Amino acid sequence: MADVALRKVVKRYDDVEAVRGIDLDIADHEFIVLVGPSGCGKSTTLRMIAGLEDITDGDIMIGGDVVNDVPPKDRDIAMVFQNYALYPHMTVAENMSFGLRLKHYPKAEIKSRVTEAARLLDITDLIDRKPKQLSGGQRQRVAMGRAIVRNPKVFLFDEPLSNLDAKLRVQMRIEIKKVHQKVRTTTVYVTHDQVEAMTLADRVVVMNKGRIEQIGTPNELYHRPATRFVAGFIGSPAMNFLPCRLEDSGGTLQIRLTDRIAFALPPARAARYNSLPRTDKLLLGLRPEHLTEAHAHLGPGIETFDTVLDVTEPMGMETLVYFGLDGTPVCGRVDPNAGAKDGAPMRLAMDLNNMHLLNEATGVVL
Amino acid sequence: MSSVTIDKAAPTRTVKLGSMSRDRKWALRWSYFFLTLFAIFSLLPPIYMLITSLKSSAEISAATNPWWVFHPTLENYVGLLTSNQFLRFFLNSALVSIFVVTITMLISVPAAFALARMRFWGSATLATGVFLTYLIPDSLLFIPLFKVFAQFGDWTGIQLINRWYVLLFIYPTLTVPFCTWIMIGYFASIPKELDEAAIIDGASWFQTLTRIFIPVALPGLIAATIFAFTVSWAQFLYPLVFTTSTDQLVLPVGIITTLIKGDVFNWGQIMTGALLGAAPPLIIYAFLMDYYIAGLTAGATKG
Numbered sequence: 001m002a003d004v005a006l007r008k009v010v011k012r013y014d015d016v017e018a019v020r021g022i023d024l025d026i027a028d029h030e031f032i033v034l035v036g037p038s039g040c041g042k043s044t045t046l047r048m049i050a051g052l053e054d055i056t057d058g059d060i061m062i063g064g065d066v067v068n069d070v071p072p073k074d075r076d077i078a079m080v081f082q083n084y085a086l087y088p089h090m091t092v093a094e095n096m097s098f099g100l101r102l103k104h105y106p107k108a109e110i111k112s113r114v115t116e117a118a119r120l121l122d123i124t125d126l127i128d129r130k131p132k133q134l135s136g137g138q139r140q141r142v143a144m145g146r147a148i149v150r151n152p153k154v155f156l157f158d159e160p161l162s163n164l165d166a167k168l169r170v171q172m173r174i175e176i177k178k179v180h181q182k183v184r185t186t187t188v189y190v191t192h193d194q195v196e197a198m199t200l201a202d203r204v205v206v207m208n209k210g211r212i213e214q215i216g217t218p219n220e221l222y223h224r225p226a227t228r229f230v231a232g233f234i235g236s237p238a239m240n241f242l243p244c245r246l247e248d249s250g251g252t253l254q255i256r257l258t259d260r261i262a263f264a265l266p267p268a269r270a271a272r273y274n275s276l277p278r279t280d281k282l283l284l285g286l287r288p289e290h291l292t293e294a295h296a297h298l299g300p301g302i303e304t305f306d307t308v309l310d311v312t313e314p315m316g317m318e319t320l321v322y323f324g325l326d327g328t329p330v331c332g333r334v335d336p337n338a339g340a341k342d343g344a345p346m347r348l349a350m351d352l353n354n355m356h357l358l359n360e361a362t363g364v365v366l
Numbered sequence: 367m368s369s370v371t372i373d374k375a376a377p378t379r380t381v382k383l384g385s386m387s388r389d390r391k392w393a394l395r396w397s398y399f400f401l402t403l404f405a406i407f408s409l410l411p412p413i414y415m416l417i418t419s420l421k422s423s424a425e426i427s428a429a430t431n432p433w434w435v436f437h438p439t440l441e442n443y444v445g446l447l448t449s450n451q452f453l454r455f456f457l458n459s460a461l462v463s464i465f466v467v468t469i470t471m472l473i474s475v476p477a478a479f480a481l482a483r484m485r486f487w488g489s490a491t492l493a494t495g496v497f498l499t500y501l502i503p504d505s506l507l508f509i510p511l512f513k514v515f516a517q518f519g520d521w522t523g524i525q526l527i528n529r530w531y532v533l534l535f536i537y538p539t540l541t542v543p544f545c546t547w548i549m550i551g552y553f554a555s556i557p558k559e560l561d562e563a564a565i566i567d568g569a570s571w572f573q574t575l576t577r578i579f580i581p582v583a584l585p586g587l588i589a590a591t592i593f594a595f596t597v598s599w600a601q602f603l604y605p606l607v608f609t610t611s612t613d614q615l616v617l618p619v620g621i622i623t624t625l626i627k628g629d630v631f632n633w634g635q636i637m638t639g640a641l642l643g644a645a646p647p648l649i650i651y652a653f654l655m656d657y658y659i660a661g662l663t664a665g666a667t668k669g
Contacts, residue, residue, distance in 0.1 A: 052562050073568035085559035089581040098577075099567035146567075 002063030002076075002153040002186060003028045004049060009058035011044050011210075018044045020210035021058065031180050031187045035197035036207035036233070043158055045207070046190045050156050051075050063153055078147035079156040082163060084139045086131040086146075092118075093127045096145045110149075117148040120179065137168045144176070148183060157189040161196065173199055194234050198222070206230045228363035231285050231356060237320060237331045240291065242284040243360065246276055255284060255352075258326040266301030266353055273357055276366060285356030285365070288320065291332030293340070294349040301353040312340045321346065412644070419443070419638040426633050442638040452639065454613055455620030458530045459599060460646070462616055465534050466598040467591055470541040474590065477542075478549030479575045483561060493550055500543035508607050511536060515608070530614045533605060537598045544597075545590040552586030553579055588654050596647050617643045 004026040011019040019041040026032045034042040047053040049060060051072035059066050067075050078099075086095050093114050100110045118124045121141045131139055140160055147155055160176070161169045177200055180187055191197055197204045198218040206213045206221065206229070214226040225231035231239045245256045253270040256262040265273065276282075294304040310329075313320040314336060321332045321340045332348055334340050357366045418426060420438045430436060446452045480486075481493040515532060519525045526532040556579060564574045580587060605619045615623065621639040625632045 050562075050566060052565070072562075072566045077566065079563070079566050081559040081563060083557060083559055085557065085563040087560065087563075087578055087582070089584075098564075098569075102568045102573065146563075150567075 003030075004154055004186060004188065005059075005061040006045070006049075007059040007061070009045070009048060009060060010056045011041070011048060011053060012056040018210055019048070022207075022210075022212050024205060024212065024215070026186060026188065028186055029184045031189065031200060031202045032205060033189045033191060033197040033201035033203075034205045034207055035191055035194055036213075037192060040207040041210040042190045042192075042207045046079075046156050046158055046188060049154070049188060050077055050079050076153040077156055078150045078152040078154075079158065080140070080143045080147050080160045082159040084131070084143045084163075086139055086142055088131050091128050091130055092123065092134070092142050092145070095131070095142055096149050099146070099150050113149045113151070114145075117145040120148065120182065121145050121175070136164050137172060140164065140172060141175070144179065148179070151185075153186065155185050155187040155189075157187065157191075159191055160189075161191070161193075169196075176200060195236065198234065204234075206233060208233075225285075225356070225365055227365060228283070228285070228358050231358070231365060235287055237288050239356070240284075240286050240288065240328075240330045241358070242286070242325055242328050242330065244282050244284045244357075246273060246278050246280075246282065248278065255357075257284065261305055261325070263303040263350065263352060269301070269352060269355065273366065276357075281360040282366075283358040283360050285358055286350060287354065288331045288333045290351035290354045291330065292349055292351070293334040293338035294347040298349065302349050302351050304347055304349045306345060306347050308345050309340060309342060312342050321348075323348075412641070415637040415641045418633060419641050421634060423632070423634055442634040443642075446635055446638050446642065451612060451624060452620070455615055455617045456642075458615060458620075459617040459643070462530060462533045462537070463595050463598040463646075465531075466537040466541060467594045469534060469538050470545050470594040471587070471591065473538065474542050474545035474549055475580065475587065476575065478546045478553055479571075479579055481546070482550045482553035483579075484571065493547075496543050497547045500540070500547065504540060504603055507539065508603055511539075511604075512607055527608055528610050528614055530609060530616065532608050533598075533601075533616070536604050536608065537601060540601070541594040541597050545594055548590045548593065549583065549586055552583040556582055592647075592651065592654060595650060599643075599647055 004024075006022055006024040008021045008023060009019060010017065010021050022041075022045065024032075034045060036042050044053060048055050049062075051067065051070065055068055060068055062075055062077070087098065090098065096114050096117060097110045100113065105113075114127070115124070118127055121144060123138060123141050123145060126134060126138060126142070131142065134142065140163075143160070157176075161172050164172060173196060176189075180200075189196075189200060198221075201218055203215060203217055204221050205215050208229050214221060214230045216224070221230060221234045225234065225239075228241065232241070242257055247254050247256050247262065249262070249264070252264045253274055254262050254264045264270075298304065307323045307325070309321050309323050311322045313322075316336070318333045319336050319338070319340050321334055323330055323332070323346075334346075334348070338346075340346055358364065359366060414433075417433060417435055419442050420435045420440070422437065422439050422441060425435075425437055477496070481489050481496070512527070515526050515535075519527060526535070560578060560582070561574050564578050569577065600618060601616075602618045605616045609615055609619065612620070612624065617639070621636060621643065625636045625639065
């Protein structure tokens with residue numbers, strides 16, 4: 001097991017710069033998830049760590065050694081692919097032991113490692129089957145087994161759950177977490193699914209356009225996003241962004257959303273934003289759960305307003321409500337018993353204690 | 367699209383055949399019609415060969431129904447199978463074909479792997495180039511090739527012309543490009559992740575080829591083998607040009623040159639020889655077809 005470090009790593013394909021100088025330190029035993037939209041460079045980064053792609057510039061270190069020119073087989077890594085990449089002509093046991101057999105491990109050692117990994121992944125009964133006799137979830141387990149038996153320094157997962165159906169994905173997500181708790185191998189996991197990223201990671205790396213937007217624990221990213229991209233990418237439904245301005249009104253700082261709607265900021269927020277120029281175009285970032293039905297007793301920083309709902313989506317434990325504020329579409333989360341109906345007026349409350357303020361031009365969270 | 371009518375009075379259903387199944391029925395009828403026509407067309411010559419091979423020379427030249435054997439005899443078979451000359455042709459053909467298949471596979475499988483997977487400068491152009499060489503007809507190539515081997519003999523003193531093994535150098539010019547092309551197609555259909563997984567597992571390029579690609583692309587390998595064997599077994603022009611002595615001839619040329627004496631055609635033995643000559647490819651087809659049809663890539667990835 002080992003730590004992994006990326007120093008100013010760049011990947012260029014002809015004119016296209018897929019990865020634009022990223023720095024990343026992954027501690028020993030850590031589970032890191034690289035997340036971002038398609039084409040953000042997350043898979044390329046993973047493949048560079050694996051050695052499947054050459055790096056154009058920078059350094060990659062595994063266990064303190066620079067591995068830029070080390071071939072994949074000597075990097076002591078194991079990789080799980082999105083489409084499993086099982087050897088179709090080999091049984092499950094042969095698939096799992098292929099790497100060990102190539103390295104001429106003793107037969108008894110191979111057998112014990114395969115048995116152990118199969119037990120860990122609950123595929124002992126499938127050991128003599130061919131991949132085509134397995135379901136998608138079972139194939140993915142075998143692919144993980146193939147990685148585990150090698151006992152590598154680093155596990156690399158390239159969107160391993162994307163081919164599974166939603167239910168199985170949740171189940172396998174838990175399996176992967178359990179396996180990591182048992183084997184504690186340093187893991188780099190790539191996904192475009194922010195839920196997967198949040199649930200699995202010790203730390204999440206959000207990537208966009210070949211750069212790292214933010215690195216942090218799932219809670220940090222959720223509650224203290226650094227940029228508009230991170231704020232909008234993490235969380236489902238996504239954070240609402242409402243154009244707004246800061247105003248001074250009778251000695252208090254207030255935020256003006258529309259000509260009709262302006263709210264005084266709670267004291268803590270007012271102190272934080274007081275130094276900002278009043279002329280800047282700003283965005284109010286508010287997660288849907290902070291836009292709820294109005295209760296009779298309002299706490300400090302909770303402001304109410306009336307609106308007409310466009311669409312409601314009952315989800316069971318909550319109802320998502322969609323409406324427009326001065327032309328900006330907004331999503332809120334209300335109690336299923338709050339009486340939200342399509343096209344009906346409703347009084348909603350905004351929790352400004354959990355608001356974010358962003359610079360519209362730079363996208364930076366202030 | 368089938369329409370279902372439900373009789374509300376009684377719980378019985380009448381399912382009418384919809385347009386879809388009617389279309390299918392007609393498609394099947396036409397398929398059977400043309401397939402039968404094609405089968406008759408392609409089976410008539412071998413059947414005629416079989417009938418003629420069972421006749422004596424007298425019966426062949428007699429003015430009787432050519433599609434019936436009145437006095438069946440095995441004398442043509444006995445005559446050929448006891449003739450050292452015919453057995454020599456057969457042996458030459460077998461040697462040439464086996465060696466050519468081996469040489470072809472040894473060249474085209476690694477070549478296809480390199481062209482399909484090991485991205486190197488000019489690999490795409492080279493892959494197209496390989497196929498283009500196959501498009502040059504052998505009737506254009508045999509004269510320059512003959513000159514090449516004649517000059518090679520003059521310069522080195524090693525006489526290859528009129529030796530059966532000269533064909534081992536010539537046939538691969540036909541088989542290697544085509545087999546390489548077939549194998550490129552098969553290797554290209556193997557998901558990229560499979561060799562990446564093998565590389566991460568610690569396999570060298572050669573191990574990836576032998577332990578992953580060849581087993582997975584076995585149907586393609588068999589198709590290529592069948593092709594190479596058929597080409598070398600049935601090739602006529604090159605052996606006719608390059609070999610002349612009776613003991614160096616291969617089967618197709620041997621039958622024609624020894625069983626046609628002037629304007630006398632020994633039809634019975636010609637037909638028998640042709641029929642016996644067609645047997646090995648048939649046996650190989652029958653034996654390898656099962657492997658050929660089995661799709662081995664199932665289960666490698668999602669699907």
